[in-house]
Amino acid sequence: MSRMSSADSPDLESQRDDAESVDEDASARSVDDAVLEVSNLHKRFGGIVAVDDTSFSVERGSITGLIGPNGAGKSTTFNCITGVYEPEDGSVTFDGTDITGWEPHQVANQGLVRTFQIAREFPEMTVLENMMLAPKDQLGEHLWRSVLPGARGGVVEQERELRDQAWETLEFFEIDHLAEEYAMNLSGGQRKLLDLARALQTDPEMLMLDEPMAGVNPTLEEKILDRIHALREDGYTFLIVEHDMDLIMEHCEHVIVMHQGGVLDEGTPEVIQSNEQVIEAYLGGEV
Amino acid sequence: MYIALAAVGLSMTYSILQFANFSHGDLITTGAFGGWAAAYLVGGWGLASVGELVLVRATSGGVSPGQVGLQVFASPLAILIGMVVAGAVTVLVALAIDRLVYKRMRDQGGISMLIASVGVALALRYFLAVIFTNRKRGVTATAPDVGPFTAHELTLVIIAFALIVGLHLLLQRTKLGKSMRAMADNKDLALITGIPTERVITATWIIGAAFAGISGYLIVLDRGSVSINLGWFLLLLIFAAVILGGIGSIYGALVGSLIIGMTVNVSLIWLPSDLAKVSAFILMILILVFKPNGLLGGVETT
Amino acid sequence: LNALSGDDGSGSGDIEPRLGILQPESGQLGSLGTPIADGAELPALQLESDTDLTIDVGRRDTETRPEVGVSQAQTLVDSGYPAITGAASSAVTINIANDILIPNEVVGISPASTSPDITGMNGDYLLRTCPSDAWQGDAMAEIAVNDQGASSIATLYLNNDYGQGLNDEFVAGCEDRGAEVLAEVSFSSSNTSFTSQLENSAGTDPDLLMIVGYPEAGQVIFREFYQNFDNDMPILVPDGLIDDNLPTNADNPMENVIGTAPGADGEGIDDFTSLYESEYGSAPGVFNAQAYDASAVLILATLYGGEVDGPTIADNVREVANPDGEEVGPGNLDEAVEMAQNGDAINYQGASGPVDFLDNGNPSAVTYQIGSYTMDGYSVDRSVTYEA
Amino acid sequence: MTLLDVANLDSGYGDLQIINGVDMQVGDGEYVTIVGPNGAGKSTVMKSVFGLTTYMGGSIEFKGTEISGYRPEEIISTGIGYVPQSDNVFPSMSVMENLEMGAYILDEVPQERIDRIFDRFPILEERRQQNAGDLSGGQQQMLAMGRALMLDPDLLLLDEPSAGLAPDLVQDMFDRIDRINDDGTGVLLVEQNAKEALRRCNRGYVLVQGQNRYEDTGDALLADEQVRKDFLGG
Amino acid sequence: MSTETVADSDGEDNAPAPMVRPSWFADIGRIAAVVAVTYVFFMGLGLLAGLNVNFIMSFLQRITFYGAVFAMGALALNLHWGYTGMFNIGVVGFMGVGVYAMSFVTASPDASPAGLGLPIPVGILVGFLAACLAGLVIALPALRVRADYFAIITLGFSEIIRLLAVSGSLRTLPGGYGTGGGSGISAPRTDSVVSWLQSKPVTGELTDGIIWAGVNLGGVPDSVMENYVYTGILIGIVILIFLLLTRIAYSPFGRVLKAIREDELAARSLGKRTDRAKVVVFVLGCGLMGLAGMLWLGKRTLVTPNHIRPIWTFYIFVALIVGGAGSNTGSVIGGFVFAAFVYDGPDFLKRVIESFYEVQSPPTIADAFVSSNPLAVIDYLVNSMDEIKYIILGLVLIVLMIKRPQGLLGHRKEIAAAVDLSRPSTPSDGANSTDESATTGSAGGESDE
Ligand SMILES: Nc1ncnc2c1ncn2[C@@H]1O[C@H](COP(=O)(O)OP(=O)(O)OP(=O)(O)O)[C@@H](O)[C@H]1O
Ligand SMILES: Nc1ncnc2c1ncn2[C@@H]1O[C@H](COP(=O)(O)OP(=O)(O)OP(=O)(O)O)[C@@H](O)[C@H]1O
Ligand SMILES: [Mg+2]
């Protein structure tokens, strides 16, 4: 697998030197082809500043890691990007379109789909229904299409395709034996898998995964990562929040480190690993 | 104000037992009848047959409220005993119902319990109807005025206020308050932390039902007449107050009740009296829509 | 017409009249409805003990609610009752007549529905032994303006057919007589408190307040009135608010309240009163005599027509009730029955009045009784008579 | 002596049986890890010990007493602490109140324990007044752990305590567990961070489909080729 | 990678029993069976007690009529609550809007209050649209707030409608129009469509035939038979609504609704336009509620505010719950069972008891106890049957909720998809695909695919 090394060292250098004031060169990292660009994002909850002037960009077709201590603001950043929260300030550009302040469904339909840190399955729907829901632009989502006599043919056709696709994905994630079970009866790990599988069903351009592997059995984890790489080869982009350093270091070509709401550093795994501040703030004595 | 008392009770059972209790209105009615039966028995001893007194003037004619002299100044003891009995009877009834009905469905969802509570409401109300008949009758004697209020209105406000302050202190000073909140928050976890959930539930019923019963009793004191539909007719307003104020909060229930009461009265200035309630409901809708809590609440992610 | 009675060969002696009684024995009019229903059942009881006639009586409760009334009426009709004494509340009566009586050709005589709206309905299948409030409204206006000398008036009325109808007639009558109407306030039966309504009506400080409603709301209205207003303001109430228990329920002697009600001063009133008292052990109340008359007429019309069937009864109601014929009444009902069975012309003279029906189903004349309250209840002071 | 002795346990949810004759022991002061694929029933075993599932057979003895019929509040007072996998804080109560709830069955809230927990997780002290539901995922995990420690239990059941924690805290969490264990508290741990967990524990179980598949010392399991391949990700 | 994993080894053994995809004619069969059993039950009971046959027949007609009405209400509510999770407790308000609008349109211009005097079908159309419009007006603010606030808003709405209808201020408006206050609006009855049918060539003969058959073969009065015909029309409409909703249920649109019920934010994050779907469904459901209201109350000449009391909302909720929320078949069965056993049944039982026993009751229970007659208490209780009926109703509800909380049908999984979702054996299997289209046709409604 080829790992692109897209980091631009001079800029990183400057950031490392001046980590406290990243804002000066917020979108400094010149990325050849950024699919997602976040600049100067701000979000606060009452007195707590959760995201404080965060800027970064994600290269098209990359697997980018987003790491940082607990409470650094990673999930909040996700929420601001995907329209769950409205940021107080800053902008988000996806694929050349300014999507700041868009509704979640608009963001998703633009091709940017996320998963949740704590899986949000549809509990009283079966696993298969969960899967069938996900794909975008289903004909049958228009009331008249589903109901009008004569208009339903295309819907049925599409449903069949989606069903086959759903089964395939479920088989891959090894939860096909649960396909007809209510999602609420799944174990913790199985729910995360479902969440991920469902996000994949939407056929997005870019996937934002919030700790997808927390609680997933290591053997399966490897398998999923293989799949992520394969998808990456097909042109998908991934932004992954993870605490598993081995995973990040081994599988991401680019890593962004958040700390106290801002971007502390970014660069290739190797560069990040050797940053004193990152080690102190996040990695502890591990490396 | 009496809505507030009833609303506090409902709000507690709503948040801790996690279901909208539609029988709350009929607990109010239970308290009203139970309490006034006792008040009549004490106040009217010897004036009429025990049966007539206990059934609170079930038949037309017979002894009149004026004869029994049921008015705070004339027979404070009867009124007081009636109030205590109102609370006690309602608590007993509520606990019995909990044992027989709700306890068997603790692990079912709020909706099942809600439906069951509708069943309880009907059974309870018409059980009262069989005993007390469904006639509406006057029960209190006319009360003298104290300043701009009647003595009964004043009694109601003072007692309601005292009870709410008392409850506030109880919940503040004891573990009970916290364990109730914990249960409302996450029942499974409450179990794991060792909270004796059944005992908390019992305590909740005791408080909720006592408040309901006493409020029923006081409403009758204020209005002067009682019928089996007393609580049921109030239930919608009480629910509105509870939801408006925020489920589970004593002060919320208080504020919600006041808002509801005030809208009805204030709108009289501009509108014909039969549209006053309409304006109350419209205002309520507007508050709900524009109250930021209602708009932002509910989004939760981690 | 009496030739029809020959159908049965041996005369109509062996037909069994079937009479439905549909009154509000619970609900808003509950306290008035039971005695009315008793009054309506009285002719049947009387005849069963005095003659060898059997009468099938079906007695049902409307709960003073139109939907209940309609379904109970349906039950009666489906069970084959061709004639019904009922209902009491105008709203219930109108609904029953429109939905059940008229379409099914079943005769209804209401002893107590006084709404003017009933006048325009089908006079063959819906009649009444009580007068239209067109008269009562006028009578009340007369009392208010001319007797009481009120020059400003406010009204508080129940918003159903009865309340709205009477209020409109009363207000029109007062305005015709030159009085000023300060406020017309409606209330609904589901109200639990009437302070704001009282504020808007009694609060305008009229010379006289007119209240139309039923006792269930009435007791609360009066209780609140005495709590907040001048106890001397004259209040005028119609039949719906005449209830002996009202003063105890409101805990006030209500001495400022004047009542009007269609009276019962027919030739047979004394006979009726003694019959009623010996059967039920208490004196008859409002509309009890009208109920007796309604049932009596229906039974007689059935026997006279000789067939237990709605259209026949409808054809014969006026035959037995209106003039020309031997005058009969509560005192000799057993003889009247015999004459009807023989097809002899009779003219029923009732307890409530002469009981003659106009084409529109209304009685041709009526007496209003005017009375007042004390703590012990209501008593009649005097009466006035109207004739069409 | 065995602290916890689960023998031939059958349990599940409603009519659905999940656990099939599982045997599991935790000795006095022992540190035992359960690993296994998602949905194997690891959490269910823990819930069963705590009386939160439908009991279907077998025995659960704690300190020699059969506790399978006990109610959760009785179980907690016998000295078992439990941190569930999800929903493990009271979301609309403050951090401080959450900790206090941990000491619910005591008459008084032991201040020094709160201090000790704040020492370990300083962020909790900083956020002591914040509602637990507004904490970040990792912060909630810390709080849940802190809550369970309030009672100083004899046996601590931990369901994936490291999930969602930053690496330094993961290490820290494991260190902390070691220390708790060193103080004589028995630990029963479920982890997907399986290698680390097995490295540190005394003994391990591999649970598959509601049944014991392997049982051995942690190191032995780590060394086993088959186990590595199937459950530890190579 | 790993070869032995849970799923691979024997996952299939643990898999839940395969779901049978219910087909709508099987469901209708099920409904018919319930109805038939109920008929036989009451028929038998009535005949045993020696009740008048006409009375029994008209009772059966009535429970069928109310069954159809409740079924319509429950179906519409199921769309709101069962599928989309919108806890609408203002059902009767939308019914009221529909009926009042219809009455206004169809009432005669000379009546008081006056109407427009248009034909009934126009009235029904306008009523339906008015209810939809009311739904839209409420949806815009209400759908933005939390679920329990939403509930209270809908309830508030239905009370507003009732209070407006009852208000004296709107009783008569300029032009003679108005709500009529407490006396309501009087308009032609919707069941006059029966006589309209009779006046047309083909349908006329058919209708006359049915009525003739009932009158001459069953000895049923023709008034009852006319009611049967009208009830038959209602049943037809229930079936149409049932098919419509079933089609929605088994479609991607229905799936979105379910997802909204379960977790709206997650659905939005998957790109679903939940707000639009919610408005569409809310408005449609409100329209159907209006329709139910019109067909029910329109059978009367008068619409009064009395008919839009919140208790009716509660009845419809109970009907839905008895059948099982989330299931259309359940809604229909629930509506019928509720009408037969809970709404009208106790009255029938009272008649049965009365046919055996003549009661003379003391006025109060205290009198009953002190009375010299030892049976006085029992007499008192029998006389209180009206109250006891509600007690029984309450107890039935409680027992049902304890023993069978999922409704009579038990927990059913109606899978929201337009095709059978079971694992396709091989993608290019011809036999498989014909098999599929068979199931599809039956689930989706007509075979027009
Ligand atoms: N709804 C909220 N209300 C108040 N504070 C919040 C809210 N959501 C998050 N926070 C605070 O914002 C900060 C950032 O939280 P966020 O969830 O983004 O962290 P994170 O980087 O995802 O951490 P973790 O790795 O633990 O998931 C935290 O301090 C958290 O307490
Ligand atoms: N409440 C429940 N009702 C029914 N079945 C359930 C319930 N909870 C879990 N299950 C089922 O029980 C099985 C075991 O679940 P459990 O949560 O114990 O797994 P686990 O080993 O903890 O997995 P994970 O590592 O993913 O957390 C799973 O197949 C799951 O589908
Ligand atoms: Mg996070």
Ligand SMILES: [Mg+2]
């Ligand atoms: Mg688990």
